Amino acid sequence: MNLNIRQEVARDYAAVRGVTQRAFEGLAVSDQTEHRLVNRLRRSPYFVPELSLVAEVDGQIVGHILFTKVNIEKEGTPVKTLTLAPVSVLPAYQRKGIGGKLIEEGHRIARSLGYDLIVLVGHEDYYPPLRLRTRFPLRSYLKPRSTRCQLYGAFPE
Numbered sequence: 001m002n003l004n005i006r007q008e009v010a011r012d013y014a015a016v017r018g019v020t021q022r023a024f025e026g027l028a029v030s031d032q033t034e035h036r037l038v039n040r041l042r043r044s045p046y047f048v049p050e051l052s053l054v055a056e057v058d059g060q061i062v063g064h065i066l067f068t069k070v071n072i073e074k075e076g077t078p079v080k081t082l083t084l085a086p087v088s089v090l091p092a093y094q095r096k097g098i099g100g101k102l103i104e105e106g107h108r109i110a111r112s113l114g115y116d117l118i119v120l121v122g123h124e125d126y127y128p129p130l131r132l133r134t135r136f137p138l139r140s141y142l143k144p145r146s147t148r149c150q151l152y153g154a155f156p157e
Contacts, residue, residue: 005055019064019090020034020035020086023094024086034088047068051066051068051109053065063087082110084103084118
């Protein structure tokens with residue numbers, strides 16, 4: 001498998017929409033609107049173009065990940081933070097490490113841009129194998145649709 005991860009560009013939007021829709025199709029933890037979330041985040045002031053990444057296999061977009069800025073403070077001091085949502089991989093390419101590679105590349109770029117922390121709400125079965133750790137206690141006011149979702153503060157060790 002010839003995997004290439006690169007920054008998303010405008011001509012990728014339709015393919016990313018399809019990947020995102022298919023990745024979450026039929027999942028109990030999804031409301032099937034993740035593709036709309038991606039579009040809203042792209043138009044927001046929190047969008048970081050360098051951190052909207054696609055994964056290609058033999059020239060076909062099979063995955064996408066998006067990191068956006070979020071405001072978090074620790075003891076009153078701002079922490080340069082991103083949130084990760086969503087990560088999408090076409091069903092035929094899931095469980096092949098593509099989502100993990102997108103996350104790793106996003107973390108590498110985030111560090112190079114000076115971010116200190118990445119937070120995400122994710123399914124408990126997916127993220128623990130990626131060795132994400134809480135760097136300081138986080139309180140979540142989010143109410144995930146599934147009780148099997150967890151809040152992570154991350155840069156893998």
